[in-house]
Every structure is written in C-alpha cells, then in structure tokens.
Amino acid sequence: MTKKMIVLMLLIGMFLTSLPLTDSNVTENSINYIKQSPFRINNNSDFSTYASSGDGSEENPWVIENYNISDEDSYVGIYIGNTTEHYILRNCLISNLSFAPISNRNCIYIYNSTNGIVDGNNVTDHDNGIVVEDSKKMVVKDNEIAVMDSYGIVFAGCSNSTAKNNYIRVANQGITFTDGTEYSKALNNDIKYVDDGIVSYSDNNFIEENNIANFTTGIFIGFCQYQTIKNNIIEIQEGSLNNVRADPCIGIVSRLSGDSLIDGNYISNTIYAIYSDDSVGNDIKDNVVDSNQIGIYVENSGHELVRGNIVSNNTDYGVLIDKSNNTNIYGNLIQNNKESGEGDSVGVRITSYEDSIVYHNNFINNDVHGSCADINNDWNAPYPIGGNYWDTYDGYDNYSGINQNIAGSDGFGDTSFTISGGEPPIVDEYPLMERIDLFPEEEVEEPQPQPDEEVHPFTNLAENITVAVIIFAIGIVAVMVIKMFSGDKNVYD
Template sequence: MKNIVIGVLIAILVVSSVGAVMHPNVSVDVVRYTQHSVIRIDSDADFAVQAASNGWPGSGTESDPYVISGLEIDANGNGSAIYIGNTTVYFVVENSYLHNASYKSWPYFTGAGIILYNVQNGVLLNNNCSSNGRYGIHLYSSINNTVENNICVDDDSGIYLYGSSTYNRLKNNTCKDDSHAIYLWESTHNIIENNNCSSSNEGIYFQRDSNYNIIRNNTVSHNQRGIYLESSSNYNTVENNSCAYNQYGIYLNTLYNEVRNNTIYRNSQAGIYIPSVNGYNGIFGNELYNNGYGVHLSYSGSSVIENNTMMSNGMGVYVYFSNSNRIVNNTITNHTNYGIYIYGSSSQHNRIYNNLLYYNKGSNATYNSSRVQACDGGSNNYWNSSSVGNYWHDWAMNNDTNDQDKDGVVDWPYKIDGTGVRDHYPIKALLPGAPQNLSASRGDKFVNLSWEVPESDGGVAISEYRVYRNGSMLDSVTKLWFNDTNVSAGVVYTYYVTAVTYIGEGEKSNEVSVKAVSVPSAPRDLNATVGGRYVNLSWEEPADNGSLDIIEYRVYRNGSLLGTVSGQLWYNDTTVSLGTVYGYCVSAVNSVGEGEKSSELSVRTLDVPSAPLNLN
C-alpha cells in the first residue's frame, strides 16, 4: 500500500510540471508549486470572497488579511497570471511561479506575471515571474507596496512601475535578460535597492517625470546602459551602486540628480555620461576606473563633478561642447589620454581647480611638454580659482626649487595643451596625509603614543606632528612618539595626531581611546591578631586600585617580602618566635605594578610566663 501511495505522489508532482516552458536561464523548483488557474481580484470585497473560496490564509497583516503562496500559474492565452486591482487590504503573494503571460488588452490581459492596479499595502515576495511577454511584475498607480526577492528573467520589463506609482520598495530582486530590468514611468518617491539588474538594454531605467526616487546599493552589469535617467526624471539620488561591464555605467539625460559614492568600472563607453542637459547634476565621491571615459559631458552645462576618484580610464573627464561646469577636488590618475580634456569652441566658462592629476598621458615626475596632462580647446575656461589651481604631479615634482617663496604654489604657471590657457596657481605640494597606525600603551600615570609616517608627505618634508587629546592640541613633536604624563587614573582620554609641513596641517590619524591607569594605593587598616606562634594579619582594599583589578597582595616583615596572597584580605604568619617584636606592612599589585606599602604595624608575639619567684 505504501508503494502505491508514493507512486501516486510522484505522478502528481510530475503532472504539476507539465506545460512549464522555461527560459534557459530560469531555474524553477517545480515540485514545490500547486498548479492554479489565473487569478483576477478587483476589489477588497472580491479579495475576501476569493480568499475564502481558495482557502488563502492570513497573515498579510493589518489584522490578518491574505497570503497567496506556492502556486504555479501558466498564463498562456490569459493575459496575466495574477491581476489584483483596486484594493487596500494587506496581502502577500509569495513563493509562486508565474509565467507565459502575453499582452491582449487592458487591464486584465497586459502580459504580466503579476499586475497590481491601484493597489496599496501589497507584498510580492520570492516569486519567479519569468518568460512573460510584457512584464514580470507591473505596478500601475499603486502605492506603498513591497516587491522583494523576486526573479524576473526574459520579460520585456522585469519590474515596471507606471502611472504615479509612489512610495513603493523594490529590493533584492534579480532582473536579467529583459529589455528593461527595472523600469519606472511617471513614478515618484520609490526606493530601489539591493537589486541585481543585468544583461538587458537598461538595468534601471527612468522615464517621464519619475522624480524623487532613491537608487542605492544595486549591482548593475552587462547592460547597454546600466542606470539610465531621461525625460524630465529629476531630483533622484543614485548612490552606492556597482555599475560594471555596461556600455554606459550611469547615463543622465535629465536634471537635478545626485550621483554619489558609486563604484563604476569597465564600462566600454563611459562611467558617467551626461548628454544634452543644461542644468545641474551633482557627481560626488564616485570611484571610476577602467572605463572608456570616466565622466563624459556632451552639450551639457552647470554640473558639478567633485571629490571623485578616476583611474586608468581611457580619459578622465571629457567636456565636449559643454559649458559652466565645475570640476573640483577630484583625483585623476593613470589615464591613457588626457586627465581632463575640454573640446569645442562653445565649451566655455568651465571651472577646474584643486584637482590632483598624476601620470596621465604618459607623464611622470619629470615635466615633458609632449605629455601635458590636460587639454583645453574651448574658450574662457578657468583652470584655477582666485588662489589655487590644480596639482600637476609632473610640474610640482619637476625640481625642488620651484617654490622659492614657500607659498605652496609653483612659481611658474602650468601650460595646458590646446589654446594655450594656463593654470596660474599650480599647487606645489599637498597637505600631508594622516599619520598611520596610531596606537597607545599605558603605564603608571602615563599614556605612551606611537605612530608611523603618513603614506604621503604631500611632496615636502614634515616639520612636526601635533598631538591632540580630547579634541584640543596637547603638544607638538618631531619624533614618532609622545608620552603623556599629565593623566589621572580612571579617566578616558581620546588622542589623534596630525602631520604638518610648510603647506599646512594634514588630515588627522585614527583615534585611540585609553583609560589611564596607575599602580594601586596602599591597602588600608592593617590589623593583627597575635598569638605565641602566629601573627594573623588582616586589611582592607586600597582606596584606589589604579582602575585595574588587584592581582595580589605582598606581605612584608621587617622590610623583607614574607609572602603573597590572591583573592583574600588576610595572611597568617606562623614562622614567628615567642616574645619577639615584628614590623609588618602590605602592598597591592595590579597589572601596572606594585603600589605603595601600608603603614608599618609593629607587634610582639606572646611568650610563656617566666618561672614563679620566691618559691619557699
């Protein structure tokens, strides 16, 4: 009988997988699903009826609505696998395989694995919505929904938000081999985070007034455009994403967006591309390496490119027929071509200063006029502010006598290739880096600090180090250590160190916090109980243990160490003679050392009585 039952179960499981047409990149565990017909829900009341008839349990929460779980729906010929519309109840659709949808008509037959229309408070969790004709998951005019841990492969759009879909959270989804992995149209205030978007035309794509969204911590790779914002999709934040192996890592064809702290590498055309935009975009703190261009501006203006690190791209920053941009505080190194290249007569009023340029276009630490690190083919561009230009490593390091007045500026301008414009205030040296590996050791009422030299001295000799304690300067020294003897046991002190050259004071080191310690004070209230053949000593703990545990007590007799005890406040001396005077004292010991001795206690042991007198 048992064998028959097992055979029937196996047959049922095999039947559940029949008809599942899978994309070669889609992995589906068909055993876990229950086959189900397409689902159409069009109101809260309708949801209640269908939940009751299908046995869908709570808790989707607020007060236990519905969970749809573990279904396989083949939507072939039926438009969409699941349609939920016009609801506000809390629900979860989870752990289901929804596939083979194709567009026929609106709204039920849109070709989506799941479509939410005018829906609030839904959660779509751990579903596989792959191989659908239009959309893996589609939110239309839907608010405050969560789309998490879903797989959308081989759809036209993996996840598509449309028509004022706001305050939704898209996280930890995998979308690949789609035309658009994640696609927003007229949708605002959404959070798109920790998704993997790959092998599509666009990894993350915003169109038509998709504003005030946050795109963060996503991995976007092997697309034509990694993250693509266009058509008045403004005021978005793009941060902490990894964009790699795309044609364009981040493509901004819109205004007032901030792109910050992203890692952007090996994109064949450009790490960041801003075409045909005359308005602000902020590019801050990104790492761009091994791209065609690090940052490419084309017919664009008023952007700020600041505090980025660009390394080993074909070119660092390419400004093509673009004006009024600000390029400041960037580190631009090891590019095959120019570090910064301004091209086109209408490229005007760009400001470039306080950038660090090393080893671009084959330059090194010796100036070579055929290996200048930048080119300006525009007009009225400014390669320095009123007081500072850029650091050109080949110019600064060319000799040791090119800053005679010691003002930190090379005494001769740096000539830029092209129209002959100059940087009039090329930086001679940089501020020194932070001292390395600050550490502290402590002893009896002192804290000893030590550190290593900075990774960079900025190009000139370090004249001193400044030691700070609790935010205030304590002292300056020329060596790599400092002993602070003005400390009180039990007090926590926080230290850091800076390096100083004639250019100025550099960055602070790591901070270290130390509780000062000391040896303990003397044990208190030494007393003795005396017998003929013993002296029993007792005492109390020191008033100050030096902020450390007492390890042991040392007992002295007549100035010599008699014995040690741990974990007790008494000592019994049984090596005494009758009628003898002894002087005792006790000291406490912690990990720093031995503290002062207690006051000496003098005792006389008892003796047997002398012989009776005048015996008659």
C-alpha cells in the first residue's frame, strides 16, 4: 500500500464520518440538511428556485443553504453562472459525485458571476472542490474541502476575490490563482497533505497569514510578478502524517517571477525554506527560516534583496547564492547553522557571478561563517558603513579611517576578516567590533494630553513604521523578536 494511499484512507475516513448516511433529510450540527439532486443556476432568474430567502440585493442577498448533494451520476454538484445579483451559498454537503472522464468535475462551480459568497460548505472526494472562473468580487470562506484529486479552490480569470479561513486536506493544489486572476487574496487558510499548498501563476495577488503543513511545495509563484507572500507559517510537522510524504519539501518557491515581497514568514523543517530560481527583484525580508537544509537559496537570479531575516539551525547553508548577481544581503541574523553529521554548515555561501554585497549581518556560532568562490563580490559596504559582525573575529579597534591608520577607534576592526583564502583572499575590510542591533525598538515620544483630552496609547506613532512580532521556537526556547523599522529598501541604510 502506497504512502499516499494511507493518507487518503485516513482523511476519507475522518471526513466521510461527518456526512449523512441516508437519503432522508438529516440534522447535523444543528443544521437540517435537505437531500437534493445536483442543480444549476444559469442566470439571475433561477435564484428564486433554490434560495430559501433574499431578493438579490446587497442588503438582502439570495441565500442558498443546507443542501445535501450526493449523486454518482453527476460530475458537478452546484453550478452558478452568468449572475450579477448578490447571493450566499452556504452550509451544503457535497460528496460522491461522478468521476466520468470529462472536464470541469467540480463540487461547486461558479462561472461569470459577481457578488457571491461561498461559505461554510463541506465538499469531499472529487476532482476539484470549489472552482470560480471569470468572476469578480467573490468570497470563498470557512469551507471544509478534503480528498480532491486535483484542486481544492481555484480562481481562474478572476479579480478582487478572496479565499479565507478555509480548511483543506489532501489535494494536488490547495488554492490556485491562474488565467490572469489579479488583486485576489488567500488569507488565513489551513492547508495540509497537499503537493502544493498555494499556487499563483498570475500577477498582483496576496498570500497572507496561512498555515501550510506537510506538502511538497508550501507556496509556489511562477511566471508572474508583484506577489505579496506575508506572515505565513509553513512547516513539515515531525511525527505527523506528513512523514508519509518522502518527497523533497520546499517552503516558498519563486520561479521565473519577480518584484515580489516575501515578508515575515516562518518556515521550518524543509529542504529549502525559500527558493528563488530564475527570478528578478524579489524582496526577501523579515522571515524566520529555522531548521531547514538550506535557509534561503537564490539561484540563476538577479537584483534580489535578502534583509532582516533570522536564519538559524540550517544544516547545509543559511543563505546560498548560486549563479546569481547583484544580490544584497544585509541586516540578517545568521546563527547556529551547523551540520549534525560530517561536513560543515555555512552561514552565507556565494558560489559564482558577481556584484553581490554582504554587510551589516550578525554571524554567530556557525560551523563556517562565510564562503565565496568569486572575488568580485563584496563582504562589506564602503567606509564608514562597514561590514559584518563575526563572533570569531579577534582583532582590535585602535584606529579609524578608510585605511584604518588614524589614531582612535571607530567600531571597525583594524585588520580585515578573511572569508576565503586564495590569492587574493576574500575578506571583510571593515569587520564590526560589536553586534548590530538588527531589531531596535523605536523610541516614540509620548503625546502630551491636552486639557479634557483622553490620549489613546497607540496614537501618534511615527509614520510608516512597521511592527512585526515573530514568535518562534529554537529547541525548547521560545524567542520573541519585536521588529520596528521603516522599510527603506536603500541597501546602504
């Protein structure tokens, strides 16, 4: 019996036990489900046939609810198409539909529709769960979707639509944006046991605050730009059913994409936490990548920013830059990257190409702090900005100036720190004597209350300050890092 089959059997059993077992109406979770054959709403005039209430206005949308649909001769459970009126499709049970060899085998299929909400439905054991095509202003939320041969939720050719708070188990892809879907969001979804958690092939979308576990790829963006991937938790959970999956697992992948923000994510126990391949201009910032094989891997790419990340406990490399140029690596905490077996783990490795820069990072307790195969990369910014903090540097600071020959200390070591040997050696010309405070707390002047004026404790905060609280675990020690920074992308900040 294959490992994937074990997962499918366990998940089918878990979800199908919640479904009605008779052909009569049943009551479950305080909902009186109505046994119903699959049906189609082909235009606005059909809503009244299946709606329990409403008139299609924004204030009083059509409500289609509480249907129990199970029909082995039908390949679509509910179809709604070519509609403009407001509606809510909610609390329906859909399962055991036909797997006839045709396209569009969907539990719920929305086509050319606007102003719809698909809420709280339970769909299981089919090809696709909820497919929304050529539609806009759609919301798909709080649905339970399990055991899909292909897709959990699909937005194809849509705009300004949202998938949020959905619970997805066992699918090829959990949530997919494709065919030009734009300005759409995947928010706070819980996704497990999938090949790909969330996938976007379209520009200008947002993937935020999702929990994705036990996957081949957590989040994949391909052939697109202007994505925001923010504050997601992406991990392989040890001791869980995920160990059924023996495939290499990658947290976030950007392939043939660019100009995207990968910000504030927590990624753990993967092969590569963040992998940027054949991409340009991504901003990889403020992520926690802990206990992976490689923390951040940039390959065949250019003009990438790697800044403000916590890169720890990775066994091969903390940051690996391979066949890429113009990568800026600064303001990162790179620590405890150690190989448990033979060989060494490297904090930052640059293998080839040129014009990358590494500065203002803290290198602490790594097997090897840095490694570089090309002299045409810089491991420090120009004086007086300087280089990096290396906890193994044992030099002194008695002099200052661009040549470190003027009496008086300046916070930089008087001698360089060697990254790699050779002729000439690759060095940090201005190693820092003390760790950089990478995540300083902003000092904010408290407002002075005026007579008879109540002052709220969060008013008058400095404009454009972002507060990111990242709670993560290293071993059994919980670490809270409060970051406050301006978000300036100037590499010499």
